[in-house]
Amino acid sequence: MEVPERLGWWRDRAGGVAWLESLPRLAEECAEHWSLRLGEPFGQGHVSLTVPVALSDGGQAVLKLNFPEEESASEADALIHWRGEGAVRLLELDRERNALLIERADPGTSLWEVGDDEEAILIAASVMARLWLRPPPDGHRFRLLAGEAERWTAQPRSDWEALGRPFEQRLVDAAAAAAGELAGSLAKLAVCHQDLQGSNVLKAQREPWLAIDPKPIVAEPAFDVASLLRDRRWSIDRAIIQRRLDLLAAELDLERDRMQGWGVVHALHWGVGSDKIEPDLVECARLLAA
Template identity: 40%
Template sequence: MLTPQIPTHFVAFIEHMHAEAGRAWLMRLPQILTHCAARWNLTLGQPFPNLTYHFVLSATRPDGQPVVLKICAPTKEYAEEAAAIGHFGGHGMAQLLDTDADEEALLLERLMPGTTLRPLADIADDAATRIAAGVMRQLWRPVISDFPFPTIQQWREGLTHLRDYYGGGTGPFSPTLVDAAESIYADFTASLAPLVLLHGDLHHDNILAAERAPWLAIDPKGLVGEPAYEVGAFLYNPQDIRQRAELPRILARRLDILAEELAIDRARLHGWGLYTALLSAWWDVEDLGHIGEDSLRCAEVLASLPGLP
């Protein structure tokens, strides 16, 4: 069996993110791939070109069925992602075919042709936004009381670290923007809609063209919250959105369409959009050592638009 090549940029990213644990995992990765190929009788292909947090590659079953093999890096996200994909049960989501908990590996339905939503957004953002809303509607399912997923309240802990990190201040982040995000969070969590399982990271690169349905999602985080929270990641994506002309018009139009398609109060989508964009910008400081410029710019634009609660 030919072992797939591990790209140098992926090695550098994993070492940066996980230090010694990442280097140990990278050393074991060829062994994990060999194990998974034998367990599931797979012919392994090459990794997908946009690798970041996990090692994901194409593979083929003996009957010719194309599948995806995802080997989770030491992020502690494996169990939640496996549970989330299983919970969605193929509704709006690629199906989970099998798991290997010891190696933290997922065997997944491969979506064909697998084109992401990003190219359509470049030429027809309204159409891409309506497609994303349709996927959201398919995904949302009630959660049972003893769910294994984090909540939006737990994710908020990330933002509480911001002021600690900057000695009680907000560093390069606008104090007005941070105050606004904190106020929105307090107001909204006091009046949450019925909770559902959210994708948690539903953006243009995580929505793919498929055959079983026109568009399906991949790579869920698995997050419990109200439906309005889901739109945040979509608003501040795709990457380099800050460079788009007429960004205020684009974001305002997305809010209009999402409010219409999802039947959710526009002001609530607007507020969660600002909050999650700022949270994302801060997470990049925690994870990568620099501010997420795309999400910060979107937070600033959303704060400037009329209609915030």
């Protein structure tokens, strides 16, 4: 099996080279353990190895191998919690190998293929609403927004300082203020996807659209729209974001100001790292904070 080149950036992470080299072996071990016939890896993913597989009964599924890190550790738990309502089903799990066997969304066309922005936003909203149906389970191990937000008030500022203040301070101040204020008044909590945007919503048959690749966190629903607000960020402007806020507030009965505030916080958290910034995410924070 040839590992897609899009995963090559893991070589710069601690343990990344060893993980990349282990992927063919891990895939073969999973194939033997679960009686799978492996296809060629999907080429578009850049975080995990995903491989179409045939099951012993002739059905189709996807084998997913995650890098061993905190962000992906609870993906399987979220899929179990959602029970296939709005998201692909988890068929098998091997925590030791960080391997998931998941339902294959067929035909698997991404929401990015829907050209009308309003239609795409409403489709995504309908998927989100299904994911939020059940309260977080007792004794869960998901990360908590209340705790993460406290860290997010300090980390972007520290990284921004270390990088030489590459953009205006008002964005850092706005994100810190929003995180502090919103985290202290969280509404009803749900197991949130955190990265529900066009590439992670696929056309399917069991349900019209299904979510994939969650980065789960227990949060209020107003937080979970952050990635969607900046979806297709290469082609959005302030008017598009404002229209999305209007649509989501009406469709999901969410407070506009809370969605907007979390949007600033999340864009800056994902856009400012210890060694670089993502200019398009910083621009999204700028548009949301305007």
